Amino acid sequence: SQQGEEDPQALSIQEGENATMNCSYKTSINNLQWYRQNSGRGLVHLILIRSNEREKHSGRLRVTLDTSKKSSSLLITASRAADTASYFCATDAGGNQFYFGTGTSLTVIP
Amino acid sequence: GAVVSQHPSRVICKSGTSVKIECRSLDFQATTMFWYRQFPKQSLMLMATSNEGSKATYEQGVEKDKFLINHASLTLSTLTVTSAHPEDSSFYICSAIQTFGNEQFFGPGTRLTVL
Numbered sequence: 001s002q003q004g005e006e007d008p009q010a011l012s013i014q015e016g017e018n019a020t021m022n023c024s025y026k027t028s029i030n031n032l033q034w035y036r037q038n039s040g041r042g043l044v045h046l047i048l049i050r051s052n053e054r055e056k057h058s059g060r061l062r063v064t065l066d067t068s069k070k071s072s073s074l075l076i077t078a079s080r081a082a083d084t085a086s087y088f089c090a091t092d093a094g095g096n097q098f099y100f101g102t103g104t105s106l107t108v109i110p
Numbered sequence: 111g112a113v114v115s116q117h118p119s120r121v122i123c124k125s126g127t128s129v130k131i132e133c134r135s136l137d138f139q140a141t142t143m144f145w146y147r148q149f150p151k152q153s154l155m156l157m158a159t160s161n162e163g164s165k166a167t168y169e170q171g172v173e174k175d176k177f178l179i180n181h182a183s184l185t186l187s188t189l190t191v192t193s194a195h196p197e198d199s200s201f202y203i204c205s206a207i208q209t210f211g212n213e214q215f216f217g218p219g220t221r222l223t224v225l
Contacts, residue, residue, distance in 0.1 A: 003153065035216075042203065042218040043154075088153060096142060096207055098214065100154040 004091060004101035012107040019076040021104040023089030024069075030094040032065055034074050036085045037103075043088075046074075081110045112138045114206050116217035123194055124225055131189045131220045133204030139184035140206035144214070145177070148201040160187040184209065194224040 004025035013019050023032070034046040049056045049065045049072065056063045062075040076083055086105050090098040113136040123129050133143055141162050146154040158179055159167040166179035176198075178190040187206075191198050203219045 003155070040201070040221070043216040045216075090154075095159075096214065097144065097156055097159060098146075098154075098205070099156060100146075103153045105151075 003099055004089060006087075006089060006101040006104045008104060009102065010105045010107070012109065013079055015079060015081055015108055015110050017079055019079050019083070019106055019108070021074050021087055021106070023072045023074070023101045025072075025089070025091045025099070025101070026070065027091070027093055029067070029091045031092050032063075032072050033090045033092070033098070034061075034063060034072075035088045035090060035100075037088065038085045046087075076106075079106075079108045081108050084108045112136075112206075112208060112213075112215045114204065114215045114217040116202075116204055116220050118220060119218065120221045120223075122223045122225065125195055126193055128190055128192045129194055129222060131191070131202055131204075131222070133187045133189070133206065133217050135185045135206045135208075135215070138206075139209045140187075141184065141209045143181060143187040143204055143206045145179065145187075145189050146203045146205070148203060148219075150201075154203060157189075162187075191222065194222070196224045198222065199224045 006023045031050045033048045035043045047058045049063050060077045065072045086103045088103045089101040115134045117132045143160040145157045148154045157172045160179045160181040162181045168174045181187040204217045205214045
C-alpha cells in the first residue's frame, strides 16, 4: 500500500493550544498537501508544500517537510473549536494520483 | 476556485442493484479525474484514475468490473457500482484536475448505503 501514516490518530486539546500532527510517507514525492475534513463531509484544501520546500506558512498553519525522513508536520497555532476535524496529508509522486495518510482526528475543547 | 460537483449526494439501494455516481467539473475542463472511497473513520483510498476518452487505470485490489468508470467528456466522469453489496457502502469522492494545470479539486462526496 502506498498509503502514508499519520500520528497521532487522535488528538484532543484545549482551545488556544497548538496542535501538531505528523505524516510519514513511503515514496519520493513531487509535493505533499494537507486537507481537513469535517465529519462526513468533503475535503478542504489547506496547504501545499513542494518537495524542494522545507517550510510553509498560511495563517495559523505551519507545514514542514523533511524529504530525507519522508515526513511532514502540520502545526495549527492558537486552536479554535472550529478547527475540530480530521486532517489528512496526501502525497503526489508526480502522476497527480494522491495517496492519503491515515488521518488525525483533532478535537478542540472550548 | 474551480468547482467539482457530485450527484447524488446520498443514495440508498438494495443489494444486487447498480448505482451510478456522477462527477462533474462545473467551470473547467478536466482531462483527468480520480475516484476515491472512504470507509467510516478511515482515510481516502484511491480507486482509479479516469482519463477522458480512454480506459480508466485501477489501483491494485480494485475490481474494474465491479466499479465501472466512464469519462466520456471533459467535464463528466461516472462511477457505476455494479451489483452492489452492503460491503460497498462507503463515501465515494471524486477529484478533477484542470486540463491545463495541476491543482486537484475535490467533489463533496457521495454516501452510498447498500441494504
